[in-house]
Amino acid sequence: MTMRLAAGAALVLTGLALAGCDKGNERQLQGWVEAELIFVSPDEQGRVETMKVREGDQVKQGNLLFAVDDDLQKADVVVRKTAVVNAQQNFDRAKELLKTAAGTQKTYDDAEAALRQAKANLAWSDTRLARRQAYSPADGTIEQIYFRPGESVPANRPVVALLPPQNLKLRFFAPETLLPEIKYGKAVTVSCDGCEKGLTAKVSFIARSAEYTPPVIYSLDERAKLVYLIEARPDQPEKFRVGQPVTVTLPKEAPK
Secondary structure (H helix, E strand, O other): OHHHHHHHHHHHHHHHHHHOOOHHHOOEEEEEEEEOOEEEOOOOOEEEEEEOOOOOOEEOOOOEEEEEOOHHHHHHHHHHHHHHHHHHHHHHHHHHHHHOOOOOHHHHHHHHHHHHHHHHHHHHHHHHHHOOEEEOOOOEEEEEEOOOOOOEEOOOOOOEEEEOHHHEEEEEEEEHHHHHHOOOOOEEEEEOOOOOOOEEEEEEEEOOOOOOOOOOOOOHHHHOOOEEEEEEEEOOHHHOOOOOEEEEEOOOOOOO
């Protein structure tokens, strides 16, 4: 992602330099499409047994994406269930003994606490077992699959990368002279090769600091080289692809 940002910044800075020779295009800024991916991973190490999706698939929230082997987790659940049964029997016995004055309050309290702990341990094991199956946290597109069935995956290592449409964004750089015209939530026009006309996006981020500062004391000429990173969320994200170059056009200033 860092290399993509550096390459994109270099491309945009070159475009800005060329645009400086053409005042008619000074409101057209070069940028690219970037994604905020959601990485879905297992909680514990395991072997991928089932893969329910392929790259490019559209999925809905709650759809099963993949499953990791669960033999150890199933065995742990059996052990915990047995512990609950034993704890329940001890509790029932302590309860009856307390009623007949043959037992003590402490024995009853200890048995009750042991039963609660056994049930909590079982609930924890059930959760571990359920999480061996990974479900989609949102609607989106499967962008990449990192592990295939039969491969072992470490704990918390992504298996699937998911891209919800709302996580797509446009990144571009604006010179300092245009910065006062760019406001959070303001609409901009977006165009690209092969795209339909009339696509728009809304500004969602404006950097507080410059991306490029010359290593000299600022002069009027050098200040023109300062650019600021801007991000915008497209109103129709399905019309764009990750890494795609785009041209962002700022609206013309209203007459004063």
